[in-house]
Amino acid sequence: MAHKDRDPDARAVNVRALCQEAATLQGRWPLSTLTRLAQSLFEPPTGDVTWAATGQEVPAPGGEPELWMELQAHATVTLQCQRCLKAVRQALAVDRRLRFARSEQEAEKLDEDLEEDVLALQPRLDLRDLAEDELILALPLVARHEGTCPEPLPQPAADDTAGEPPAANPFAALAALKGRN
Numbered sequence: 649m650a651h652k653d654r655d656p657d658a659r660a661v662n663v664r665a666l667c668q669e670a671a672t673l674q675g676r677w678p679l680s681t682l683t684r685l686a687q688s689l690f691e692p693p694t695g696d697v698t699w700a701a702t703g704q705e706v707p708a709p710g711g712e713p714e715l716w717m718e719l720q721a722h723a724t725v726t727l728q729c730q731r732c733l734k735a736v737r738q739a740l741a742v743d744r745r746l747r748f749a750r751s752e753q754e755a756e757k758l759d760e761d762l763e764e765d766v767l768a769l770q771p772r773l774d775l776r777d778l779a780e781d782e783l784i785l786a787l788p789l790v791a792r793h794e795g796t797c798p799e800p801l802p803q804p805a806a807d808d809t810a811g812e813p814p815a816a817n818p819f820a821a822l823a824a825l826k827g828r829n
Contacts, residue, residue, distance in 0.1 A: 658699075658775040663748055666703030667715040673775070674700035679723055682780045688787055690728040690735050697723040699779050715748040715769065721779045730790050732797035742782040 658675065666673065679693035680686065686693050699721040705713040721742040729736040747762065748769040749755035759766040767773075 658779075659777075660772040661701065661775045662771070663703065663715060663717060663769060663773050666701065667705045667713075667717065667748075668703070670702075670704055672700055672702040674698075677776060679725070682776075682783065685725070685780050685783050688727075688784065689725050691726040693725060695724055697721055697779065697783070699775075701775055717746045717748065719744045719746060719775075719779060719782065721783055723783060725787075727787070727791035729792045729797060731792050732799055732801055734797065734799055736791055736793050738788060738791060740783050740786045742779065742786050744782055 658673070658677075661673065665671075676696040676698050679695050679697055682693070682697065699719070701720075702718045704716045704718070706716055708714050719742060721740075723740050725738055725740060726735050727738050728734070745764050747758065747764050747766045749758050749766050750769055752768045755766045755768040
């Protein structure tokens with residue numbers, strides 16, 4: 649298996665060649681260059697995304713070999729904790745196995761039958777965009793600190809409402825109207 653440790657042109661990967669050579673491409677990108685991911689973050693991104701893509705041809709009975717790629721990407725981002733509203737660091741990890749079909753129609757049909765994701769084979773694949781898509785999908789639905797937050801939100805003291813009239817019950821007015829009928 650060929651390894652290419654330099655930062656290859658991830659914007660134009662020849663997937664067929666990658667699979668035929670059983671090669672691995674790997675590298676780093678500044679997290680700040682993934683602008684769509686950066687829009688989902690609480691603080692401006694720092695650090696790098698490390699990634700690797702490994703191609704593989706799998707023999708298929710009576711036909712052309714299947715083209716498969718394993719994509720891995722790792723980054724640590726800062727999100728907003730939904731309990732305390734402070735910054736929380738979150739490790740993102742992507743480990744996806746993708747199959748490539750020869751056309752959009754074949755990809756749609758295979759996608760129904762397989763658990764793995766199926767993509768239509770293109771002359772050049774933008775691996776950076778694909779990795780960014782997968783990292784966005786890896787974001788948690790609700791970000792929060794593990795266990796308890798280091799600084800919980802301040803709770804209003806019980807005497808903070810002293811001297812204020814009680815809030816009006818919106819259903820009291822409805823009850824009064826109903827009583828008139």
